Amino acid sequence: MSLPWEFHPLAGERVRLELLRPDDLDELARMQGDPEICRYLLYEARTREQVVDVLATDSAAVRLAGKGDYVQPAIRGAEGEFLGTMYLELTSVDDRTAELGWILLPEAQGRGFAAESARLLLRLAFEEIGLHRVVAELDPRNGASVRLCERLGMRKEAHILEHMFLKGEWTDTGSYAILEREWQG
Template sequence: MFRPTYPICTPRLTLRPVTLDDLDDVHAYQCRPDVVRWMLDARPRTREESGASVAAMAGEDVLRAEGDCLTLAVAIDAGVIGNVELVWRSQLHRTAELGYVFHPDHGGRGLATEAATALLDWGFSEMGLHRIYGRCHARNEASARLMTRIGMRREAHHVESYLFRGEWADQLVFAILAREWRSRAAAAGR
């Protein structure tokens, strides 16, 4: 079982488990068409749907077995501005998948980069992962840039690999290994 010591603090952010009290903040970004644009369900959520989402995320504060998801609220003084997650994909191969969603009003200041970096650092240092990867729609340039900024390399461009809004879509896959992460951290003085 893997559970972070909460909260995970960065210079500007607090990463912590999602609580039911986060509903207003989470709904503020889940209801936006520009936020859900690249998500598989691809439609803004109603308050009730966000409530169900928050309830599900509130139970994702520990990784017990393969397939489990660790979802953390990303908070600043103004409240929750997004969430980051790690999905435990393989115990044998020590692999997890990174995911994230952020309110666009907080974009352009490096907050998503800071949050994703903190979660990757925990995954490699505390969970002992060997590899963390992320995936995005090939036209989701912001997500691809974020994965590049945190040191992930683009490993694949899968052509027409999944159905997205009833049409075949391309998917990009990015990844970073623990040794690459440690090397970047050492170079950055972390």
């Protein structure tokens, strides 16, 4: 496995993954402050002040070396516009595993930007870093994310009933995964 890994921009046909920067604040706050976007996330809609702190923390996350290290780059469109964020966290160095996630602005949803961005991170995870397994854990009521996992070739491994008490209700967790050999196949 090639660790430590230092962040560098990743380019696809229609998107680029780049570090978050201060001028992303307005769009990031609009996205993370939207209760509908946050409906299936682990946090409630955030205030602009909270997003200021999130932006400072996430923009400084540039290195993967040990368990819990993560990168959360911005997804940018062809003109450099902010579309959302991706997430890749090392969950075990010994087992060569990571977790993948995404959030998009409403106007960027349903247009293939998340799929292209996730493929960039999966390619990075398996071909550059040398991970063995990448998982995505999500609320199974989030049909768009379930369909994205399936399009990425991730297999459903679990549907854990009433896994956590979140936002005033018991919620389920869906677990999807893809192995290095499945990615290469």
